[in-house]
Amino acid sequence: MPKIPKITRKNPDTKAAGKKGVTKKTARKKAAPAAVVKAAPTLPAEPAATAEILDRLFNVVVSRQGTDPTVSHSARLLSRGRRKIAQKFGEEAVECLIEAVAGNTEELVGESADVLYHLIVMWVDAGIHPSDVWAELTRREGTSGIAEKASRPRDPLAV
């Protein structure tokens, strides 16, 4: 078999630098190192404002169980028992509906957040996991409330 000549393509930079593997670029770098540019410190990314906050909040409230009630509001509320938790939830719900009826949109947003926080505390106390509620909502998905009501067995005593 005839011997195939080895074809080598010289990198012009390598040639000019005069040393194998050392390009003009690297040679220049060695001669005069470029100023070290430090990367700007990256701030921790803000979590996206999505419904996933509910799962995160649930985990935080679970982690507060049995902790110092002078430090954690959730711990304080949980230590006060089910009746107090339910009462607080009720109060927040009423405050929420007051803002809704009054047409105070901004206040309604704040009160809605209070309701959701207190609902989560109530779930933690009752041993309910958010996934139980998500599953129930998913089960209902696509079924109109009108159709669901119509499918209920009729009460024979109803007038």
Ligand SMILES: N=c1c2ncn([C@@H]3O[C@H](COP(=O)(O)OP(=O)(O)OP(=O)(O)O)[C@@H](O)[C@H]3O)c2ncn1[C@@H]1O[C@H](COP(=O)(O)O)[C@@H](O)[C@H]1O
């Ligand atoms: N989302 C909330 C949240 N929403 C409302 N609240 C608190 O709920 C309380 C409601 O005030 P109220 O005066 O109505 O309630 P109260 O102090 O129990 O009053 P009383 O009925 O006893 O007189 C306020 O202290 C609010 O700050 C909340 N406290 C905590 N969270 C979240 O829960 C996380 C854990 O909080 P800690 O458990 O406090 O660490 C926090 O990082 C937040 O993400």
